[in-house]
Amino acid sequence: MPRWPFLIVPLLVNILASGGCEPPGRRLGAATVPGGLHPPLANSAPSPLPRDMLPAKLSLADIPLGLGERPVPKDSPLTEARVRLGRKLFFDPVLSADGTVACATCHAPEHGFAGPGGRPRGIRGRQTSRKAPSLFNRAYGSAFFWDGRAAALEEQALRPIADPDEMGSTVEGAVTRLKDRKDYRALFAAAFDDGVTAANLAKALASFERVLLRGDSRVDRFRRKGEHDALTAPERHGLWLYESKARCWKCHGGANFTDEAYHNTGVSWGNDRPDLGRGAVTRKDADKGKFKTPTLRGVALTGPYMHDGSLKTLEDVIEFYNRGGSANANLDPALQPLGLSKDEVKALVAFLKAL
Numbered sequence: 156m157p158r159w160p161f162l163i164v165p166l167l168v169n170i171l172a173s174g175g176c177e178p179p180g181r182r183l184g185a186a187t188v189p190g191g192l193h194p195p196l197a198n199s200a201p202s203p204l205p206r207d208m209l210p211a212k213l214s215l216a217d218i219p220l221g222l223g224e225r226p227v228p229k230d231s232p233l234t235e236a237r238v239r240l241g242r243k244l245f246f247d248p249v250l251s252a253d254g255t256v257a258c259a260t261c262h263a264p265e266h267g268f269a270g271p272g273g274r275p276r277g278i279r280g281r282q283t284s285r286k287a288p289s290l291f292n293r294a295y296g297s298a299f300f301w302d303g304r305a306a307a308l309e310e311q312a313l314r315p316i317a318d319p320d321e322m323g324s325t326v327e328g329a330v331t332r333l334k335d336r337k338d339y340r341a342l343f344a345a346a347f348d349d350g351v352t353a354a355n356l357a358k359a360l361a362s363f364e365r366v367l368l369r370g371d372s373r374v375d376r377f378r379r380k381g382e383h384d385a386l387t388a389p390e391r392h393g394l395w396l397y398e399s400k401a402r403c404w405k406c407h408g409g410a411n412f413t414d415e416a417y418h419n420t421g422v423s424w425g426n427d428r429p430d431l432g433r434g435a436v437t438r439k440d441a442d443k444g445k446f447k448t449p450t451l452r453g454v455a456l457t458g459p460y461m462h463d464g465s466l467k468t469l470e471d472v473i474e475f476y477n478r479g480g481s482a483n484a485n486l487d488p489a490l491q492p493l494g495l496s497k498d499e500v501k502a503l504v505a506f507l508k509a510l
């Protein structure tokens with residue numbers, strides 16, 4: 156049965172047909188300072204608030220074909236009331252200091268919850284130092300952010316509220332604003348015994364994120380149901396390359412096409428002050444320049460790619476791997492020049508788009 160992620164594809168096609176919606180001026184310059192200050196720029200208001208065009212009812216029970224059992228923490232059970240509340244909060248700028256930025260501003264559904272654009276702009280036009288990752292299938296994640304610095308979705312959910320480049324508020328400030336609203340008092344009361352609290356705010360947002368599942372792709376129908384014609388010949392060729400010569404499976408393996416581990420591919424290495432990624436969290440030299448392997452499900456929607464949004468298209472990504480990544484002392488040994496022909500690059504791109 157087709158599920159909602161497929162409903163948003165026609166919408167995306169409309170957006171593209173209308174000339175695209177990627178805001179200008181988002182490219183990562185060579186002299187950016189990851190983790191540093193991003194002064195507000197004139198004429199750089201955050202993107203207009205994306206509308207919630209997900210289906211009216213999101214299933215709590217359905218696990219799309221190809222995904223395994225969804226882990227849900229015992230102290231944060233999924234309920235209709237929590238998902239409904241989390242969903243409203245996700246699209247509501249009330250969480251930001253000045254009421255201009257919602258979670259969805261940077262995690263818009265039509266961009267696979269990973270955009271729009273490269274490094275997004277939050278409050279007062281401030282630009283984040285990394286690109287927003289996709290929120291598809293985060294229920295299966297074992298650590299969050301590109302460097303894995305948050306251990307649970309509940310822990311992650313409150314950070315953007317207090318991040319000066321994102322929502323520029325404080326958790327207490329957001330809780331106060333929610334308590335002042337009758338609609339939210341009622342929704343929190345319906346979802347939790349103890350009403351509007353920071354912990355409940357985090358649980359509601361995390362619950363909503365846990366139902367953003369994407370599976371049942373043509374690749375799943377080919378692999379799990381043996382529907383040979385679900386994939387075209389070039390897509391099947393791409394799958395074969397993915398699992399052999401192109402070595403993608405070494406890191407993007409398993410049901411969610413990620414090992415949830417950290418690797419150095421050399422992206423953005425060589426900038427004046429490179430983003431240390433996992434190395435800044437563990438303080439180990441060996442982790443410098445490592446980032447969490449992202450899921451590839453829905454990857455056709457989530458460009459531009461990589462933690463800094465520096466690769467514009469999937470062709471650019473494959474060419475990057477074809478060169479063996481970007482040389483540096485910590486480069487993952489799984490990355491080596493692949494010697495893919497033009498047709499093989501095309502086949503891999505076709506396969507990724509079928510995910």
Ligand code: HEC
Nearest residue numbers: 257258261275276277283285286287288299300301315321
């Ligand atoms: C201004 C843009 C912006 C806003 C607003 C924003 N995010 Fe993010 N989000 C990001 C960026 C950028 C990252 C990656 C940051 C990093 O890795 O250091 C991220 C990372 C995440 C992740 C980690 C995903 C993963 O795979 O590791 C989750 C989950 C998430 N955001 C949820 C939310 C929620 C919930 C809200 C609202 C409370 C929110 N975001 C608001 C930009 C934003």
Ligand code: HEC
Nearest residue numbers: 401402403406418422446447448449460461462476487489
């Ligand atoms: C050594 C492990 C490793 C291998 C092998 C590997 N990847 Fe990756 N992949 C990663 C990591 C880590 C990132 C994130 C890098 C970053 O942002 O700095 C990534 C990012 C990506 C992205 C960007 C996704 C996004 O949301 O931005 C795509 C697409 C991708 N890889 C596809 C592939 C394909 C196709 C192959 C095979 C040709 C491949 N990868 C091989 C680890 C790997």
